[in-house]
Amino acid sequence: MASISVKARASSCLGVTPPLSIRRHVFGYIWGGSMDRQLSLKRQLDLIRTNAFNLCVFLVGHEEDFSGEFTIDEARRMQFAVDVMRELYSQVGVGVRRIFWRYIPVDEAGGYTSVDASEATDLTEDFSGPNDGIDVFFVTTVTDAGGWSNVDGPCDKSEKGERTGAVLEVGNSAQFLGILLAHEVGHYLGLPHAGNITNVMGDDSDGDGIGSINGTSVNLTTSQGNRMKSHCSIRPSC
Amino acid sequence: MSNTGDPPAHGLSPPLLQAIAADALDCPVDGLPPLEGDDLAELKRILRGESTPAVPVDRARAIRALVRSDRSAEATDVLARVLGNMEEGTRARAVAAYGLGTISSADAERVLVGNLSAEDADVRAEVVTALGRMGSAEALDRLRSAPPPANPRAGRQFSLARLLVALRAGAGEQEVEEARRLLRAGAGEPVEPGPGVPQRTFESTRIDAPEVRELLGMVDGSTYGIPLNGRVGFRVPCGRTSYVLFLNSQLEPGRFVEGVRSKALIAGILAAQDRVTRRVTPRYLIVTTPTSKGLDLLVTRTDGELAFAGEAALDGDGLRLTLRTAGDRGAPGRIEGRLSGSDLSWRLAVSGQARPKAQGREIPA
Numbered sequence: 075m076a077s078i079s080v081k082a083r084a085s086s087c088l089g090v091t092p093p094l095s096i097r098r099h100v101f102g103y104i105w106g107g108s109m110d111r112q113l114s115l116k117r118q119l120d121l122i123r124t125n126a127f128n129l130c131v132f133l134v135g136h137e138e139d140f141s142g143e144f145t146i147d148e149a150r151r152m153q154f155a156v157d158v159m160r161e162l163y164s165q166v167g168v169g170v171r172r173i174f175w176r177y178i179p180v181d182e183a184g185g186y187t188s189v190d191a192s193e194a195t196d197l198t199e200d201f202s203g204p205n206d207g208i209d210v211f212f213v214t215t216v217t218d219a220g221g222w223s224n225v226d227g228p229c230d231k232s233e234k235g236e237r238t239g240a241v242l243e244v245g246n247s248a249q250f251l252g253i254l255l256a257h258e259v260g261h262y263l264g265l266p267h268a269g270n271i272t273n274v275m276g277d278d279s280d281g282d283g284i285g286s287i288n289g290t291s292v293n294l295t296t297s298q299g300n301r302m303k304s305h306c307s308i309r310p311s312c
Numbered sequence: 313m314s315n316t317g318d319p320p321a322h323g324l325s326p327p328l329l330q331a332i333a334a335d336a337l338d339c340p341v342d343g344l345p346p347l348e349g350d351d352l353a354e355l356k357r358i359l360r361g362e363s364t365p366a367v368p369v370d371r372a373r374a375i376r377a378l379v380r381s382d383r384s385a386e387a388t389d390v391l392a393r394v395l396g397n398m399e400e401g402t403r404a405r406a407v408a409a410y411g412l413g414t415i416s417s418a419d420a421e422r423v424l425v426g427n428l429s430a431e432d433a434d435v436r437a438e439v440v441t442a443l444g445r446m447g448s449a450e451a452l453d454r455l456r457s458a459p460p461p462a463n464p465r466a467g468r469q470f471s472l473a474r475l476l477v478a479l480r481a482g483a484g485e486q487e488v489e490e491a492r493r494l495l496r497a498g499a500g501e502p503v504e505p506g507p508g509v510p511q512r513t514f515e516s517t518r519i520d521a522p523e524v525r526e527l528l529g530m531v532d533g534s535t536y537g538i539p540l541n542g543r544v545g546f547r548v549p550c551g552r553t554s555y556v557l558f559l560n561s562q563l564e565p566g567r568f569v570e571g572v573r574s575k576a577l578i579a580g581i582l583a584a585q586d587r588v589t590r591r592v593t594p595r596y597l598i599v600t601t602p603t604s605k606g607l608d609l610l611v612t613r614t615d616g617e618l619a620f621a622g623e624a625a626l627d628g629d630g631l632r633l634t635l636r637t638a639g640d641r642g643a644p645g646r647i648e649g650r651l652s653g654s655d656l657s658w659r660l661a662v663s664g665q666a667r668p669k670a671q672g673r674e675i676p677a
Binding site for chain 1: 330370372373376402403406407410434437438441463464465466469532533550551552553555584586587588589593594595613614615617641642643666668669670671672673674675676677
């Protein structure tokens with residue numbers, strides 16, 4: 075029964091057919107390495123059916139042979155971060171359905187490997203993934219923060235003038251990068267700062283719009299989950 | 313970090329630990345307060361290599377902490393050491409260059425100029441960007457003689473930096489014209505919406521003090537070394553984004569036309585305001601150059617990508633503005649407006665058919 079269910083769900087939700095790799099096709103991970111994955115296959119299959127969104131992950135300044143900005147360890151760290159985000163979102167029933175892994179080669183990335191707030195917007199203005207997923211750009215350096223994303227980002231990526239994706243610096247521990255990723259994508263899905271450091275959306279105690287998060291920022295509330303589920307990035311049930 | 317009364321083994325205060333530790337599990341990434349007193353002094357010792365804490369240090373994060381905490385000559389010296397040290401990582405050196413650009417002192421500029429030939433292309437690009445934000449005549453000499461980067465995007469940033477520095481330094485007409493030519497060199501032919509193409513239109517409205525001053529207080533990012541006018545500005549809602557046009561304070565109300573006709577200048581900064589946080593981020597620079605018939609106008613993104621180009625023709629006691637989309641990426645658009653001595657009104661019509669973005673390449677599984 076279980077294998078039939080996996081095949082059926084993989085076909086209807088992910089558009090893949092046997093032979094299937096659970097790691098590659100169901101979870102969308104393309105690099106090897108330890109993942110410390112907590113989410114069961116059954117839970118993942120439930121999560122991707124409803125209230126799920128697709129993710130397009132860009133490695134900015136990457137080369138397939140890792141001669142660009144990123145090492146294989148950093149690529150694995152990004153993958154691990156996606157997994158952490160997936161697990162954090164699972165607590166409110168929001169799933170990550172498909173993951174598109176893309177890269178911007180070194181010669182096209184130009185100065186985009188190191189960006190500030192304005193250049194982060196330029197980056198998303200110049201590049202985007204498929205219109206049915208949230209774009210996440212990993213760069214070597216964000217000079218003025220850990221990452222940038224809009225609150226309630228657009229689903230039409232032809233939108234100009236605002237970030238049509240989240241931009242993150244990869245230079246963090248894998249676990250924290252996952253929290254940071256969940257934080258920035260949370261913004262994109264409509265969540266403001268939470269006023270609570272133990273929440274994924276962190277604290278903005280001085281009200282300047284720049285939030286703080288740390289390793290304890292792992293909780294999400296039901297109302298936050300509901301807000302995320304109402305975002306236009308959430309795909310139809312499959 | 314519990315209150316047991318015992319000092320932690322690493323001996324760092326919580327704020328300093330949060331500011332520098334690479335093991336980020338207890339380290340907010342942004343929004344931290346500036347460091348002061350002993351913490352700031354210890355941070356500088358750590359960055360100078362005179363103190364080695366018993367925790368792994370993220371040097372780039374530590375440099376960010378210094379940049380938000382201190383603008384002194386000592387901070388400049390610390391950043392200069394990091395930037396000039398080839399054993400530092402690219403991230404740390406890039407953030408140091410960024411930081412020096414925010415300090416905006418003659419010493420900081422000297423350090424940046426000295427690193428214009430940094431062997432690391434990413435560091436070099438950040439040095440160029442920083443100089444574009446604050447450089448003066450000293451930087452102009454070096455930018456003029458430095459070879460432009462081969463990478464197109466880095467080349468645009470380099471051309472923009474050269475133009476901005478030339479304008480800030482009050483360089484001669486020939487110098488400014490050459491810099492403008494370089495900036496325009498890679499841009500496509502100006503385009504505007506074709507007949508029958510669905511268009512969206514947006515119009516500016518004037519805003520006055522105290523709203524302008526309040527918005528200036530929310531600016532997050534460089535204002536390119538120009539003093540901004542706190543008495544009058546303009547707001548343009550543009551789709552989901554609201555833009556604010558801040559004018560150079562050299563453009564005094566009542567003398568707008570006289571101001572822009574007097575010399576080439578960075579006439580204004582167009583900044584996007586976040587709908588939720590209300591923070592204001594500079595996104596475009598407006599460069600005006602007097603001509604015999606009126607003005608030449610360029611609107612560039614802050615990374616040097618030309619967005620709009622056009623002219624303003626003398627029209628009675630004012631100027632009639634016409635600009636068209638100039639870059640390769642923006643949707644075809646046309647800006648029409650009028651500048652009088654004390655007011656500016658403009659209207660943007662942009663094609664509903666945006667040009668496609670680049671999509672990168674798929675990473676094979």
